[in-house]
Amino acid sequence: MSSSAENPTLTAEITKPSTEIATETAQSAKKITLKTSDDQIFEVEESVAMEFATVKSFFEDAPSSTDTVPLPNVPAKPFSQVIEFCKEQIKFKANPDETEKKRSNSEFVKEKTNEDLVEMIPVANYLEIKDLLDVLNQAVADRIQNRSVEYVRSFFGIDNDFTSEEEALLREEHAWAFEDVDED
Amino acid sequence: MGSSISQMRSSSSSSSRESVTNNRQQIPEDVILDILSRLPAKSVVRFRRVSRTWCSFIHDPFFASLHHARSITRDKGNALLLSYPDPSSSSTSFSFFERKQGFRNLQISHADQQYACLSEIIRGILCIHDRRSHRVDICNITTQETITLPRSTNIPIRPGAGVDFDIVYEPRYSFGFNSSTGDYKVLNICSITGYKLQVNPINGLFTREVSRKTVEFEIFTIGCDRGAGSWRKIDPGYPYDQELYGLTSVSVCADGVIHWRHRLLDQEILLAFDLQQEKFQIIQVPKEASGFQLMKQVKGCLVLMGHVTRGYNRNKIDLWILEDRRDQVWMKETVLFPSYSPCLWPVGSFKTGLILLAQHGCANPAAWAAYYCDLETKNICMIHVPELKSVKLPCGEVGKPSGVVLTVHAENLLSLTSNAYEHAGKKG
Numbered sequence: 001m002s003s004s005a006e007n008p009t010l011t012a013e014i015t016k017p018s019t020e021i022a023t024e025t026a027q028s029a030k031k032i033t034l035k036t037s038d039d040q041i042f043e044v045e046e047s048v049a050m051e052f053a054t055v056k057s058f059f060e061d062a063p064s065s066t067d068t069v070p071l072p073n074v075p076a077k078p079f080s081q082v083i084e085f086c087k088e089q090i091k092f093k094a095n096p097d098e099t100e101k102k103r104s105n106s107e108f109v110k111e112k113t114n115e116d117l118v119e120m121i122p123v124a125n126y127l128e129i130k131d132l133l134d135v136l137n138q139a140v141a142d143r144i145q146n147r148s149v150e151y152v153r154s155f156f157g158i159d160n161d162f163t164s165e166e167e168a169l170l171r172e173e174h175a176w177a178f179e180d181v182d183e184d
Numbered sequence: 185m186g187s188s189i190s191q192m193r194s195s196s197s198s199s200s201r202e203s204v205t206n207n208r209q210q211i212p213e214d215v216i217l218d219i220l221s222r223l224p225a226k227s228v229v230r231f232r233r234v235s236r237t238w239c240s241f242i243h244d245p246f247f248a249s250l251h252h253a254r255s256i257t258r259d260k261g262n263a264l265l266l267s268y269p270d271p272s273s274s275s276t277s278f279s280f281f282e283r284k285q286g287f288r289n290l291q292i293s294h295a296d297q298q299y300a301c302l303s304e305i306i307r308g309i310l311c312i313h314d315r316r317s318h319r320v321d322i323c324n325i326t327t328q329e330t331i332t333l334p335r336s337t338n339i340p341i342r343p344g345a346g347v348d349f350d351i352v353y354e355p356r357y358s359f360g361f362n363s364s365t366g367d368y369k370v371l372n373i374c375s376i377t378g379y380k381l382q383v384n385p386i387n388g389l390f391t392r393e394v395s396r397k398t399v400e401f402e403i404f405t406i407g408c409d410r411g412a413g414s415w416r417k418i419d420p421g422y423p424y425d426q427e428l429y430g431l432t433s434v435s436v437c438a439d440g441v442i443h444w445r446h447r448l449l450d451q452e453i454l455l456a457f458d459l460q461q462e463k464f465q466i467i468q469v470p471k472e473a474s475g476f477q478l479m480k481q482v483k484g485c486l487v488l489m490g491h492v493t494r495g496y497n498r499n500k501i502d503l504w505i506l507e508d509r510r511d512q513v514w515m516k517e518t519v520l521f522p523s524y525s526p527c528l529w530p531v532g533s534f535k536t537g538l539i540l541l542a543q544h545g546c547a548n549p550a551a552w553a554a555y556y557c558d559l560e561t562k563n564i565c566m567i568h569v570p571e572l573k574s575v576k577l578p579c580g581e582v583g584k585p586s587g588v589v590l591t592v593h594a595e596n597l598l599s600l601t602s603n604a605y606e607h608a609g610k611k612g
Binding site: 118121122125133137138140141144145146148149152153156158159160161162167170171174176177178181 | 210211212215218219220222223224226227229230231232233234235236237238239327328
């Protein structure tokens with residue numbers, strides 16, 4: 001992967017010349033400006049922004065608002081990936097094809113690292129994008145299913161707060177659950 | 185204007201009030217629960233060890249029902265559970281086989297085959313009553329957790345026996361699930377008969393005479409005060425005059441109501457116990473359905489099944505579905521199966537609307553074949569359960585399987601004991 005592929009949406013959205021925005025507006029593609037927690041500005045097509053239930057209800061309350069919408073809980077990096085997903089989703093809205101949608105969704109999560117997934121989940125949850133949250137949660141479940149307790153802790157960045165005696169007891173209680181676990 | 189979106193969010197969403205703390209990001213509690221509910225029970229049980237927070241999430245009865253609901257849709261009838269008294273083991277143990285987990289064999293200890301009464305398996309949980317010791321166990325097949333219920337208050341540890349009297353206790357434990365509250369309940373219908381011993385003055389022999397006969401009712405709720413509960417006496421409006429005669433010990437729970445078959449001299453009826461109201465009701469069995477072979481729960485409805493034995497066409501199974509309990513409305517359905525299936529008996533049912541039929545013969549009970557029958561399409565298809573061939577099933581009279589239950593299984597993580605989180609070492 002090239003270095004520009006790391007954050008394609010972000011750069012593309014920000015560096016768009018204003019003339020292009022104007023022409024797209026003429027084609028009734030209204031843009032919405034969103035500001036992430038790390039002060040990055042995103043200009044997103046209205047149809048994409050309406051995929052974010054949180055943003056949608058914001059505009060339902062204030063339909064004529066032209067203000068920049070602040071997203072205090074959303075960092076830029078996972079947000080650009082979320083936009084990438086929503087852009088794909090819109091295609092299937094116009095042209096529903098369940099098999100193709102499934103394939104596209106699995107392709108989307110396949111390319112993502114564990115860290116990407118863990119970062120995107122709170123964003124999808126905050127923006128209330130049900131389809132994305134469903135895809136992400138299933139992807140995480142698939143990745144941790146046969147893994148060890150230690151793997152899952154590092155996956156989510158959780159500290160072990162059990163004493164070694166407590167851990168031994170939990171393991172002993174359900175020894176069958178600790179058989180045939182994939183190596184980390 | 186700028187701050188209103190976060191205000192709106194915080195007022196509209198109460199579900200994400202608490203968050204899991206970790207180094208990178210905040211993943212809300214309800215999202216973690218959603219991820220965990222997508223995992224097989226084995227993984228979930230293992231991940232109790234991740235942290236105290238996760239351990240308490242997993243122990244939550246709400247999570248157990250969420251996970252169970254997901255298991256039903258995920259497995260779509262692929263997980264079968266076969267339970268039978270193992271003839272190769274002399275004293276104890278019933279064996280459970282889960283198809284999905286390569287037929288994991290689960291031995292239930294302490295259950296003396298000869299005296300053990302197994303209840304219907306409801307959402308992966310069953311009640312086992314030892315008729316000799318009056319011990320009652322609740323067993324979760326998924327987690328292999330077993331608890332022993334406190335002794336019934338109706339049955340004293342030392343039976344009332346004296347020089348000139350004798351008391352006989354006949355408890356019947358029935359297991360049910362109240363779908364509206366999510367509680368599992370055990371109902372004990374206990375018949376208590378007092379006998380008076382008298383010496384016949386002519387030949388000097390003892391004779392027994394019934395001096396007292398009562399039926400007592402008590403209930404134990406597992407869902408709410410798990411583990412630490414107790415039996416509670418109830419007055420459920422039993423419709424008979426202190427009589428249990430003719431009431432089958434086998435019960436079937438459907439839609440929050442426990443049903444028993446009751447054969448009277450001239451007719452057949454169902455006795456029904458509403459787990460919410462805790463009251464009895466009598467349900468009339470349609471005349472042509474009397475003599476039915478099997479009573480099961482299908483898609484939340486009570487279904488009576490009967491093999492058509494009269495006439496030329498014997499490849500038919502009649503179903504009577506209790507559509508409306510209050511008005512006692514039954515609907516009849518007939519299922520035809522391939523003519524080359526000479527001997528099919530309904531042996532079980534699936535909550536998803538499938539009925540399980542088994543083909544078997546007297547000579548070789550191990551040569552079973554299981555069939556699915558879809559109630560809506562009436563399609564019959566054979567399920568390949570190769571493991572069935574290697575299982576030595578007990579053979580009852582006329583080749584009818586005895587004590588064999590084949591049912592669909594969905595994992596249930598419900599913890600039967602009090603707080604497992606404390607149990608895991610907080611105290612010690």
